[in-house]
Amino acid sequence: MARFRKKIFPKQKGSITRETLVKMGVRIALVILGSTALSYLHLMSILETQTIQQLDKYIVERGQRESNIFTLAEDNHAILKQEIKRRLEEWEDYDPQLEFDQKFVPFKDGVIRNQPEGFDRSRQAGVYIGKTVELTPEIRRRVLTFYDLVTSSGMAWQSRFQNTYINTPENIGIMYWPEVPWAENTTSDLYIPNENSFWMTDSQHNPTHQTVCTGVYYDQIARNWMISCGTPVDIAGKQVATIGHDIVLNELLERTLQDRLPGTYNLIFRSDGRLIAHPDKMDEIKKNQGKLDIFQSEDPHLIRIFQLVKNLKLGKVVVENTQDKEYLALAKLETPDWYFVTVFPKSILAEVALNNARFVLILGGVSLLIEIIILLSVLRHQVSEPLGQLMVATEQISTGDFNIHLDTTRPDELGQLATSFNTMVAEVQAREVRLKQAQIELQKTDKLKDEFLGNTSHELRTPLNGIIGIAESLIDGTTGQLSSATMANLRMIASSGRRLANLVNDILDFSKLKHKTLELQLKSVGLREVVEVVINLIQPLINQKKLQINNRILLTLPAVMADENRLQQIFYNLIGNAIKFTDSGKIEILAQVISHAGLQQIQITVSDTGIGIPEDKLESIFESFEQADGSTARIYGGTGLGLAITQQLIELQGGKIWVESILNEGSKFHFTLPISWDSEISYSNVSVFSLRDNIPATLVLSSDLPVYSEPSFTRVEELVVEEMLSTVRPEKSQKYKILVVDDEPVNRQVLVNHLSLYQYEITEAASGQEALNLLNQGWKPDLMLLDVMMPRMTGYEVTRKVRERWQPNELPIVLLTAKNQVSDLVIGLQAGANDYVTKPITKDELIARIKTHCTQAATFLENTRLYLELQASEAREREKALQLEQSLQDLKTMQLQMVQSEKMASIGQLVAGVAHEINNPISFVLGNLSYAETAIHDLIQLIILYQNNHPETVPEIVRQIEKIDLSYLIEDLPKLMGSLKMGTERIRQISISLRTFSRGDTDQKVEFNLHEGIDSTLMILKHRLKGNSQRPEITIIKDYGDLLPINCYPGPLNQVFLNLLANAIDVLDDVTEKISYQNHQSRPPKISIRTELSQDEQWAIIRIKDNGMGMKEDVKQKIFEHLFTTKPVGKGTGIGLSISRQIVVEKHGGKLSCFSSYGEGSEFIIEIPTI
Structure with a gap:
């Protein structure tokens, strides 16, 4: 059908309507694009001219705005400088020693600072006079002059400047900074003339004696970016002081970075190349303490900006940076010697021009769209709609809907096409009916075949089970010792039965693969481990051959994504074939990672030194029922299905297989599998060869182990199973009770023969109902062997009934079935069975499974008892842990309280001792102050009496009276004594309070x-x-x-x-x-x-x-x-x-x-x- 439709109605590659619309649209679009390009170029030229004019105006205004703070500082300095000169001239011959001594006093470190009593930083300037300064009348005049001016001016200028200061070359500093106690905290080793803010104003560094500024720095005290601007004060050609402001730059820097034209950015740098502000480098500037040099930044763009600005001609404020496609507008801030630069990218202009061009383009596009819509309407009505109806009809036919009839009334070509189409639909419908009928018949035949295979498998397995089981039980000595000839004949009977069972398994696998009903369990599998298991299983096949099998797969090789059981089957077939066709030499298994078309896979090679394969047979070796020649089957045996099954299993898992061979030298079978990228590799619980489909079992060893290779092996099953189960045979002394349930007497006898050798207590039941009656009478076996296919009540039904009373761990059930279909096995396990064994039964496998499940049941009961004891023990331990945790918390609380009490006791003792030590000298001082106050009062009265009686005295006494300002002393001494007495009394009260607070009588x-x-x-x-x-x-x-x-x-x-x-x-x-x-x-x-x-x-x-x-x-x-x-x-x-x-x-x-x-x-x- 698909080929017929493709032939009659080829896939549509073009459209009349679309081709017409495309050609018209392309022509109109070319005209629109040309006009848009011209519009873009014209607008770009206009915008560039306007932008340069606007930038020129903007940068001049911006420069004036950012210079205001520096201009204000310069004006302040000029006013203060003029006032300093005026006041010093007025005090030229005056020595204000008394006023100086009242306001400033020396401290213990030798530095002279403000008198602490009454000093208020918010209303007074702080004074620092170095310990080496010689206090001459001139120095005192300057200090007092500077102090008064800085105090008054600093308070007035505080809103705009961080502080106001005057420094002198004699190491004297006066500063109004109300937020910071700089004078009190400054150490005696400070030497102001060495500070940058001072020496930058001296004649050597500032020959023009103008206002100059430091570089930008981050002040740790103020926690702000700052700059210091200073102006020298010269009198008679000598610098006597430097007036300065510390200017906080946060607002300026924030304006620089934030207040900008849309799409632009601003930066500031000094004329020497030191970067002040940049939106992308503020962290780097702060890291370098404001000393980041543009050339050291290694930013080529920034270096080009600096060079263009420095080389700009005088009077020009806008320059084009052609390399970086931008305009630079600059303003010079004269006082700090800074350049303020605005970077204007040309992309802004391009975007504006592009938006305009885009508008023109959109307008043209709308016009084009209108024209196309009109044209489309005409084409759709005349051409597209009839063709569309024909296409819809074709799609309906492809889905199997033949209930359609096209309109044939049109007299043109489309009407004739509709008539031909209706005729074709009638013919296709008749053919489709015939094909469906044939398909139904094929499905019925295929279903009958599947049922026949399933029933045949079951019917063959039941007698085979009896034949093999009876023969093996006789071999094992059930009826006593037999002659060697009889034993040999019985072994031949058992081997022939197993060969027939293996043939049945091969045919069933081949049928599943052919009908794609085989299910895979894909997971991560390690190749080396799987090969080791297969080699161990296949060792008995080597027999007397001089063969060496080498597993050369590396442990570091990645895992593959495969079905583990089917992968074992693949290796079993390939290695088995290599052993069969190689009499001497070696067999090697290799693996490596390969890459093909960007996909990584694992390539596995099984090589041998056997007879090889003729070149003309290499292509057909993987076909069903195919061998190299007829003599191969006669000499080596086999059905010809092994490699065909192997090829299909590999392809189902995403790989492929091929062979290389040289006659009489050997063969190499290569196949690939996809790599698994999972971190964990899954293995079976026991590394035993298992070919079950999707059935989880702890130990899977089946008597119907297929021979997945060309030969038919004689005693492979017996040797392999005997070797793998040598360590799991039950002890003959164990007395487990086994209930055997099977409607076939032969099958029951086989089981009794096998079990009697190990002294199990065996009870037989011929039906499911008979088994349930035994259980209902109160008897409980240790394990049930239960046949599935029984009349009246199947094994599944019996299992469900048993599970209503006992759990799987209490009474294990092993199903016996001649069916090995996945669906049958899944039903049994879902019904509650613990395990299954397919017929014909292998004795050693059966005994191993019985022992495993009986042991597990006994272990379960013991574990249950131990678990209950463990739960009770854990509950007791948890209670103890809670008690210990509470005790630990109480100890922590007690420890904290003891530490706090000890701390308070220690503080109390310390405070009491200090109070005691203060109290004695304070009491002594307070006691003597009363006598001193009386003595001073008497002395003052005596002086007044003397002045009244002797108003005229010698000149020397007069000069001394003036020098000490006797009248001031007479007036101030009583106040001074009162202050001393008040302060001493306050100290005494504090001492009393400390002693009261720290009383230690806590016992x-x-x-x-x-x-x-x-x-x-x-x-x-x-x-x-x-x-x-x-x-x-x-x-x-x-x-x-x-x-x-x-x-x-x-x-x-x-x-x-x-x-x-x-x-x-x-x-x-x-x-x-x-x-x-x-x-x-x-x-x-x-x-x-x-x-x-x-x-x-x-x-x-x-x-x-x-x-x-x-x-x-x-x-x-x-x-x-x-x-x-x-x-x-x-x-x-x-x-x-x-x-x-x-x-x-x-x-x-x-x-x-x-x-x-x-x-x-x-x-x-x-x-x-x-x-």
């Missing part, structure tokens, strides 16, 4: 004033209560009730106060990260502390409340749990509140509770018993 309870403990804790935490730039000062509201001293442990209780108050401060500090400073002003942070007695006066109650964010319910539930914390790693251990609760509850018998609502703060309540 027993003592009377203790809780208010003193709270006050001492607040004194220790006072530095954390102060305000800062992030939040205002935390207000402490104390509402103390009338509490008498109570018996408690003061040290641990103070620790509780410290934990709760410190946590409250942490909470208020965390709020600063979530709300602004202004919101803090509207809701100032505060901590309320309230104490009171309970109504029954049995409890002292302390309430500590904050107005922070509070806690959510899930956090509040876990707040006192051990190691629970909401703080980041490194800021909290999670044991503070846990230990506090233990101190209050366990140590004092009190209560510690928490009340909190999210967004409304938290309150902790401590209740301590007063008795």
Whole structure:
């Protein structure tokens, strides 16, 4: 049918409508493409001219914008420089020593810095005067002048500049930088004239005395990219100072990288080639501390940009980079000596021009489409529709639908074609009916043949089983010792029966292959292992021949994707043939990886040194029932099916087979198989030759082992099975009970003969119902041998009935069947059978299977008992493990508590010692200050009395009075003594608080004033209560009730106060990260502390409340749990509140509770018993 349709209706290669439309479309499309190209070129020229003009204007404005900050710095320096000169001229003959000494004092490292008392960085400039500076009147005048100007100017310019500073060549630095305590932290080894920000302004490096700037650097203190700009101050031709600003470049760099024209990018570099900003190299610039040189970057594109910019003629701001197809627009930032460059790729212009050309092209395309649609409408109606109807009719006929009739009324060629088509359809329909009828008859015949083969197989196997079984049992001595001649005849009977069984198997395999009903189980298989198994099995065939079989397959060879059983069958046939046709010499099995058409496979070679094959027979050697010549079958035996089956098995698994041979020298059989890329190789549970289809069995040894080769082997089965089962024969002393169920007496007798040799207790049943009756009477065998094909009740039905009562591991069932079809075996296993043996039965295989299943059943019962004992043991061990885990957790908790207690005790001892050491000298100083205050008061009164009575005195005394400013001293000394007394008293109070907080009397309870403990804790935490730039000062509201001293442990209780108050401060500090400073002003942070007695006066109650964010319910539930914390790693251990609760509850018998609502703060309540 397919050839007929292809001949009459060849595949359509062209279309009248399509060819016409294509030709018209091509002509119109060429016109559209030409106009589009011209439009693109014209627009590109216009865009280039406009872009250059716009870039020129843009870069000039951008350069002015980016230079503003540097211009502002230069203007600031000029103003400050002029003011410095004016003030120094006014103070030319003045020595402000007194004012200098009041504001600046020497420190222990020899450096002179700001007077710490009253110094505020937000309102005053920091001063650093090196330890080697000689303080002359001129130096003091300069320092005070610079200090005043930097303070006032720095505050005014703070919004635009990071800081303002003035440095001098004498190693003096004055800087207003409110965020950084630079003067306090700067060490005494700093020498300012060696700093880059100073020496870049001296005459040697800045002969023009203009404002100059450093390179870009990353300031670790400010954590920003910065540049320092400085201007020298010269008086009388000598540099006396450098005025400078540190300028933060973050905004400038961000504008450079982000604020750009669409599709372009900006970069900045210095005239010496140092790269300042580049969108792709900011990480590299930071890594090199702002000193990345363009030539060292090895970026050819960047180097070309630098060279073009440096070589650009004066007054020109736009240059074309022809090599990289881009425009460069540049602006010079004079003060820092920078170049600001905008890179404008030409691809932007090309895209705009292309979009315009695309519009022209689309417009032309739409026009073309309209024209084609009009033409298509005409062609479709006149040509396409009639032809389409004919094509649909053809497709319907190809699917077998002949119910169609074309319209033949048209008078033209298409009408005549329709008439011919209708005639052809009628003829094809009649032929199709005849073919279907013939196919049905063939299918019926094929089904009858399959049934005949199956039934023949079954009918042949049953008598063969009896013949072979009886003969073998007689050989084994069932009826006693026989003569040697009788034994020889019995062996010939058994061997002939097995040859007939093998022939039946070959015919059945050939039938399956022919009808493609053979099923394969493909998996990863190792070649060397399979060959080893086959060689071991086939050793008995060598007999007296002087043959050497070599397995030369490497272990490193990849696995193949194949059916393991069928692969054994292939090797068995090929190696068996080699042994049969080789009397002496060697047989080798080789394998290698080959590649063909990009596909890798394994090629296996089986070579021998035998008789060889004539060249004219090489082509037909793989045909069915074919041998080299008729004498081969007579001399060596065989049916001629072995190689035919081998070839089809290899081809089914994706390979091919061929042969090379030289007559009288030997043969080489080559075949290929696909490589398996799986990481694991699958093998049978026991490496025994198995040819079953899809049946999982632990041990598969069958008496119907086919001879898959040309010869018919005489005692192969007996020798192979006897060798492989020598280690698995059952002990004769074992007394297993076997139930034999078969409707054929001969078959039962065969089984009884075989089993009686091993002293099994045998019970016979002639039907399935009889077997079930025995079981229902309470008798249970160790194993059942069950025939499948029995009248009234099959073996499958018996198996299902048995499985309703016993599981496979409790009562094994081995099916006995003359059928070896896959479907029959699968049904048996699905019904609940443990195993199967096909007829004719091999005695050793049968005995091995019986022993295996009986042993497995006994092992199953023992394993069940051991499993139950193991489960109970595991339960006990798990309980012990849980107890050990809980004990370990308790030990960890106890260890943490002990460490914390020891730590607090050590801190308490240290604080107590420090407080004691401070208290003695402070008490001494405080005691002497009272006497000193009285003495100074008397001395001042005496001086005033002297001045009143002796207004005129000697000039020397007058000069000294002026020098020390006696009137100022008389006025300031009482204030100074008051400050000293107040400060000393504060130190004494801190010392008392430390001693109160660190009381170490924890062994027993003592009377203790809780208010003193709270006050001492607040004194220790006072530095954390102060305000800062992030939040205002935390207000402490104390509402103390009338509490008498109570018996408690003061040290641990103070620790509780410290934990709760410190946590409250942490909470208020965390709020600063979530709300602004202004919101803090509207809701100032505060901590309320309230104490009171309970109504029954049995409890002292302390309430500590904050107005922070509070806690959510899930956090509040876990707040006192051990190691629970909401703080980041490194800021909290999670044991503070846990230990506090233990101190209050366990140590004092009190209560510690928490009340909190999210967004409304938290309150902790401590209740301590007063008795």
